[in-house]
Structures are given as structure tokens and as C-alpha cells.
Amino acid sequence: MSDLPARVHIVEEGPREGFQSEPAGIPTAEKIKLIEALAASGVPEIDCASFVSPKAAPQMADALDISAGLTMRDDVLYSCMWLNEKGFFQAQQSRFNLPALTSGSASDTFLSKNNRRTPEEQVDTQRLLRKLYSDNGIGSGPVYLFTAFGCNYEGEIAVEKAMLRASELVAICEENGTPPSSIYLCDTVGAADPVRVRRLVDAVRTRWPEYQVALHLHDTRGLGIANAMAGLELGVSRFDCSVGGMGGCPFAGNKAAAGNIATEELVMLCERMGIETGIDLAKLIDAAVLAEGIVGHSLPGKLFKSGLFNS
Amino acid sequence: MSDLPARVHIVEEGPREGFQSEPAGIPTAEKIKLIEALAASGVPEIDCASFVSPKAAPQMADALDISAGLTMRDDVLYSCMWLNEKGFFQAQQSRFNLPALTSGSASDTFLSKNNRRTPEEQVDTQRLLRKLYSDNGIGSGPVYLFTAFGCNYEGEIAVEKAMLRASELVAICEENGTPPSSIYLCDTVGAADPVRVRRLVDAVRTRWPEYQVALHLHDTRGLGIANAMAGLELGVSRFDCSVGGMGGCPFAGNKAAAGNIATEELVMLCERMGIETGIDLAKLIDAAVLAEGIVGHSLPGKLFKSGLFNS
Structure with missing residues (x-):
């Protein structure tokens, strides 16, 4: 308990990872409405698109x-995502914040299915992207x-492989002179448990004590919030999550692959543990109701x- | 982590608390089928009815x-529940195990709505019941x-009140010469969080170090499995839960009151943390699929x- 962070930074993934996993064409105006409701609740960072x-993600x-239709607040970071050079150039046309994303996969099979690359190709692509970011002042x-x-x-990925x-x-990142702002351990398909979370967070911290560890947790098998708690108790202070628990992953090899841990449940857990998030939980719950609609x-x-508990 | 129990005793509540919250008339044969599937998975104790x-629980x-139709295994405890003398006499007509239940509520308002008694009436009733159990050799x-x-x-119930x-x-129980076999802290409406679990478990343990503390957790607000983990880390080794997360409570003042924590998710958490349950998780998952059907x-x-993760 002693390592609990004083404050947690929540990155909301619903508008991106959540909507992306929906089949039907959701009107742009509805997406904007949800992003604005999330921003109004005090979520500090939102992955918008x-x-x-x-073809891969028609939504x-x-x-x-x-990006064009959104009314942006000064105190919220409206971010976006891409997987290759082309996507990055498109993202540059937007008003979104462009985080310099460097990504890879601990599972080579997942990488092959999700990104259609070998581990070597992934490293090459990321190196090119990282240079591109710097060339563009990121x-x-x-x-x-x-x-x-x-x-x-x-199955389970060994810590050494991860x-x-x-x-x-x-x-x-280091070779480029731009060390990572955080290292996200992503439980993409809900394989984690508190023991695995502790083991890998510890390994990353031991190896890179200077970098922030962050968690991106899915609740595929019902242990998501227990995994988040394990992270909080290790002092992890940056989490991706998704309002209402929206989301999933089309390449998880599992039709029932569930979404991220629900933002509002992580925020309640933080509140109960005395950890600040800066988020108005009642407003966030309203945003989850909106998302479901x-x-x-x-x-x-x-x-x-x-609904919220009375006290 | 050091206080983790080596083994956890799971009490399955689905056939009783789960079915009880269902409106329609489920055929007796179907209920029996689920109980037998749960028993076959290795669940050591099942609350059957x-x-x-x-009128209150037509199901x-x-x-x-x-009780009459069930094929019972020797290594499983088939239990049942009641709330008053009349119910106890009916239970005596069954083949079920009759645990000497002594119950009350930390919230007087909930007691009034759920049991239609004042705290004083509840104590009187429980005293009579406890004597009745002893008179019947329990x-x-x-x-x-x-x-x-x-x-x-x-709202929140103060530890002192609980x-x-x-x-x-x-x-x-003590005055009757039959000290409690365990003290169940029930999160009937999903008000708990890991901090409250620790606080109350600690208080009960400090007061009665000689008695076993048990947890009956509902997942009304998504923190159920985190609360269970907090319990495990304190060494709690007896949990009620319900297959597939069935259940709810008609008197929780909330239409969306969710069921108990899902048995199979608690069992997976235990497995991952190196805690024995004696349950075959794959078979238990089949029972959950059956329950949903x-x-x-x-x-x-x-x-x-x-579905189960590959490793």
C-alpha cells in the first residue's frame, strides 16, 4: 500500500479503441459529443481517433x-494514433496532439496478425517513424x-521475451536522443493477473528506473480491475482505460475479447484509495451512459x- | 502478498442466490443439472436452495x-438457506446440509427492507433460531x-456500526456454546473497495482472532475482484461467489444490483496466485456456459x- 501514487493520469481510449471495435457507422457528431462529455468530466487526455x-477500421x-468538428478545451490533451508513415502524415493534417508512438509486441504471432510484420520489420518501421517524428519536431x-x-x-509470454x-x-528512442516518456505494458488480450503485473512492472523498473511505467489493461477475463490495483500498489500512475469498458481487439484471436477496464471504475477505485485523478466521477458516469446510447x-x-454509491 | 492462503474454500451461490433473482420459472431439472455440473467441477460447497x-422468492x-432429485456426491456439501423458524423446519425435510446460520445487517434500513425487522427483533429471532439449531443437534x-x-x-457503514x-x-453464538464457524462480511450491494475490506477484516480479526473471516462479495460497481484480491492478500480463505456472476438482490435499492463475483474468475485469480481451490477451472467454465443457457x-x-487462456 505504501507505494500508492498521489495522483493518476488517465488516458481515455473509448473514442478510439472503443468506437474502432464497433461494426456500424457511428455518426461523427455522436463521436464528438462523447469526446466533449469526457473532456467536461475532467479526463486529462483522450485518444480521439x-x-x-x-478497410481495417472503417469506423x-x-x-x-x-478533429475539425471538435470544440477543444485548453486543459485536455486530444490525442490520436497511427501504425505507419502514411497514418502519421494523415494525423498531421488534424488538430490532434501527436504523441511520438513507438510500438511493438511481446508476442511475435500477435504482431504478425495485428501489424503484419516480423519483429525485425517492426523495429525497422519504428526506427523510421521515430526519426520522422524528430524531423517534424516531435x-x-x-x-x-x-x-x-x-x-x-x-500463451503466457516469458518476462525475458517481453x-x-x-x-x-x-x-x-534512446538512440534517437528522445528517451521514452513512458513504457506502456499492454494486456492486449487479457492475459495478465496481479502476479504477472508485478513481475513485469518490477522487471521494467529495475532495468529502466528512469522511465515511467504505464498500464493498458483489458478486462477480457474479469481480472482487469485487480490488475489495475496491483499496478496502483506498485505506484503505477498512468493508465489507459475506456469509458463504460468499451472496446476490444479484432486480432485477439477471440470473438469475446473484452474492452479496456472501465474508466469510471478505475476512477472510483482511485477515489476510494485516496488517489487523485482530477475527474468528476458523476460526470464521467454520465459519459458512460452516453457512450452506451x-x-x-x-x-x-x-x-x-x-450508479454512484451515496458516500 | 505474504499472507496469501495456501487454499481457498469456495461456496457456490449461483443455484440459490443466482436463480432466486430470476423472474421466470426455471424447471427443477435445469437447476439440478447446474448443481450437478458445479459439483462435477470440484466446487466443495454449493448453496442449492x-x-x-x-411470494418473496417464487423461484x-x-x-x-x-433436494429430492439431486444425485449427491460424497465430497460436496449441498447446503441451503432460510430466514426464519418456518424455513428451518422446511429445510429439515430436505436432504441438504443445514448450516447453523446466524445473520444480521450492519445497515438497519436494509434489515428493515430485506427482513422486515428492527435490529432488536433480528437479534431475538437469531437467538431463537440458534437455540432451535442446538435443539436439533446442529x-x-x-x-x-x-x-x-x-x-x-x-451510504457507507462505519466500522464501529458494523x-x-x-x-x-x-x-x-457464544452464549449458546456454539461459537461461529466463520464470520461472513457481506458486501450485499457492492459498497466495498479494497480499503474498506482491509479495514473491516482487520477490525474483525483484531476483535476475534480465533474466528475465521469470510467474504461474500457482489460486483455491483465493478470492484468485486479487486476486493477479493484484497481479501486474499489478508489471508481470507473462504469466499461465497456465483457461477457466471449470477445473482443480485431485490432489496438493494437498485435495479442494476449485480450478482456475486463470478466463481470462475475468483478461481482463476487463485490459480494465478498459486492458491489451491480443488476446482477444475475448465469444467467450472462449462458450468457457467450452462448457467447462462x-x-x-x-x-x-x-x-x-x-474462455481459458492457453497457459
Whole structure:
């Protein structure tokens, strides 16, 4: 308990990772409405859209329209995502914040299915991207290690393997003179548990005590919030999550792959543990209700259905 | 982490608390099928039915038929529940194990709505019941403290108030010469969080170091499995839970009151933390799939939808 952070930085993934996993064409105006509701609740950073192939993610074809239509607040970071050079150039046309993303996968099979690259090709691509970011005046950004705890194809990923892939990504950033702003351990398919979280966070911290560790947790198998708690108790202070528990992953090898941990449930956990988030939980719950209305089907989150407890 | 129990005793509540919260008439044969599937998975104790007013819980009207039709295994405890003398006499007609239940509520408002009694009436009733158990040769049994962490009517319940109500129940057992076999802290409406779990478990342990503390957790607000983990880390080794996350509570003052934590998710958490349960997780997941088919609507559990992870 002694290592609890005083404050946690929440990155909301619903508008990007959540909407991206929805099949139907959600109107741009609805997406904007949700982003604005999330911003009004005090969420400090929102992943708003991704610039990827409209074939792979048809829901993201209106990324530039979202950017154009959004009323932005000064105290919120409106970010976006891409997977290659082309996507980055498109993202540059937007008003979004462009985090210098360097990503890879602990599972080579997942990388092959999700990014259609070998580990070597992934490293080459990331090196090129990282140089491109610098050429465009973008400094340090986060490193994302997908399937850090395991994947449905390869099962549990050994810590040594995850560390090998992480070190390749960290090296790309360091060699470029732009050390990572954080190292995200992503439980892309819900393979983690509190023991694995502790083990890998410890390994990353021991290897790179100077870098911030962050968690991107999915609740595929019901342990998401327990994994988040394990992270909080280690002092992890940066989490991706998604309002109402929206989301999923089309390449997780599992039709029932669930979304990220629900933002409002992580915020409640933080509140109860005395950790600040800067978020108005009641407003965030309203945003989750809004999100469910927009997607038009039940979202997995529980708190937004039950409502806030009286005290 | 050092206080983790080596083994956890799981009490399955699905057939009783789960079915009880379902509106439609589920065929007795289906209920029996689920109980037998749970037993086959290695669940050591199953709450099979309750002997309560058919008006309040119409789904439980066939409690004696379930008892009659069930093929019982020697290594499983098939238990049942009641709330008053009449229910106890009915339960005696069954083949079920009769645990000497002594129960009360930390929230007086919840007690009034759920049991229609004042705290004084509840103590009187429990004292009479406890004497009745002894007259019928039943020794020590568990104490159940409902709404131990709070309720939707009164908000958070102070530890002092919860301890006051718990001590009344413990005293009934001790004065009768049958000290409690365990003290169940029940998060009836999902008011708990890891901090409250630690605080109350510590208080109960400090006051009664000789008695086993047990947890009955609902996942109303998404923190159920984090609360279970907090319990495990304190060495709590007895948990009620419900297959697929079935259940709810009609008197929780909240239509969306969710069920117990999903048995299969707690079992996976235990497995991952190196804690034995004696349960075959793959078979338990099959039982959850069966339970969902029987109730005919989506159950909240996630693991049984995603399936087991490969390693």
C-alpha cells in the first residue's frame, strides 16, 4: 500500500479503441459529443481517433472530421494514433496532439496478425517513424508493448521475451536522443493477473528506473480491475482505460475479447484509495451512459449501470 | 502478498442466490443439472436452495424437489438457506446440509427492507433460531453480516456500526456454546473497495482472532475482484461467489444490483496466485456456459465468454 501514487493520469481510449471495435457507422457528431462529455468530466487526455486503413477500421474513416468538428478545451490533451508513415502524415493534417508512438509486441504471432510484420520489420518501421517524428519536431513519446503478458496464440509470454522486445523499442528512442516518456505494458488480450503485473512492472523498473511505467489493461477475463490495483500498489500512475469498458481487439484471436477496464471504475477505485485523478466521477458516469446510447448495445461496465454509491 | 492462503474454500451461490433473482420459472431439472455440473467441477460447497416465502422468492418454491432429485456426491456439501423458524423446519425435510446460520445487517434500513425487522427483533429471532439449531443437534455455523461495508439507503457503514452488529451475532453464538464457524462480511450491494475490506477484516480479526473471516462479495460497481484480491492478500480463505456472476438482490435499492463475483474468475485469480481451490477451472467454465443457457440471458461473467487462456 505504501507505494500508492498521489495522483493518476488517465488516458481515455473509448473514442478510439472503443468506437474502432464497433461494426456500424457511428455518426461523427455522436463521436464528438462523447469526446466533449469526457473532456467536461475532467479526463486529462483522450485518444480521439486513429489514422489507419479504413478497410481495417472503417469506423475511423472520419478521423479528420472529428478533429475539425471538435470544440477543444485548453486543459485536455486530444490525442490520436497511427501504425505507419502514411497514418502519421494523415494525423498531421488534424488538430490532434501527436504523441511520438513507438510500438511493438511481446508476442511475435500477435504482431504478425495485428501489424503484419516480423519483429525485425517492426523495429525497422519504428526506427523510421521515430526519426520522422524528430524531423517534424516531435520529442519524446510513449513506448507501447502489446501483448506484454501473453497472447491467445502463444500463451503466457516469458518476462525475458517481453523485456527483449521492450528493450528494442526503448533503444530506438534512446538512440534517437528522445528517451521514452513512458513504457506502456499492454494486456492486449487479457492475459495478465496481479502476479504477472508485478513481475513485469518490477522487471521494467529495475532495468529502466528512469522511465515511467504505464498500464493498458483489458478486462477480457474479469481480472482487469485487480490488475489495475496491483499496478496502483506498485505506484503505477498512468493508465489507459475506456469509458463504460468499451472496446476490444479484432486480432485477439477471440470473438469475446473484452474492452479496456472501465474508466469510471478505475476512477472510483482511485477515489476510494485516496488517489487523485482530477475527474468528476458523476460526470464521467454520465459519459458512460452516453457512450452506451451511442453504440446502441450493452457495454460491460457495471458502475455506470448501478450508479454512484451515496458516500 | 505474504499472507496469501495456501487454499481457498469456495461456496457456490449461483443455484440459490443466482436463480432466486430470476423472474421466470426455471424447471427443477435445469437447476439440478447446474448443481450437478458445479459439483462435477470440484466446487466443495454449493448453496442449492432457500426455504423462504414463495411470494418473496417464487423461484425457490421447488427447493424440496431439487433436494429430492439431486444425485449427491460424497465430497460436496449441498447446503441451503432460510430466514426464519418456518424455513428451518422446511429445510429439515430436505436432504441438504443445514448450516447453523446466524445473520444480521450492519445497515438497519436494509434489515428493515430485506427482513422486515428492527435490529432488536433480528437479534431475538437469531437467538431463537440458534437455540432451535442446538435443539436439533446442529453445532457451530457461520455468522452472516449483510451490508457490512455500506448500503444504498445509508451510504457507507462505519466500522464501529458494523462491529456492533457483528458482535451481537457473535454473542448469540457464544452464549449458546456454539461459537461461529466463520464470520461472513457481506458486501450485499457492492459498497466495498479494497480499503474498506482491509479495514473491516482487520477490525474483525483484531476483535476475534480465533474466528475465521469470510467474504461474500457482489460486483455491483465493478470492484468485486479487486476486493477479493484484497481479501486474499489478508489471508481470507473462504469466499461465497456465483457461477457466471449470477445473482443480485431485490432489496438493494437498485435495479442494476449485480450478482456475486463470478466463481470462475475468483478461481482463476487463485490459480494465478498459486492458491489451491480443488476446482477444475475448465469444467467450472462449462458450468457457467450452462448457467447462462438456463437463465436465457447474458450473465455478467467475462472469463466464461472469453474462455481459458492457453497457459
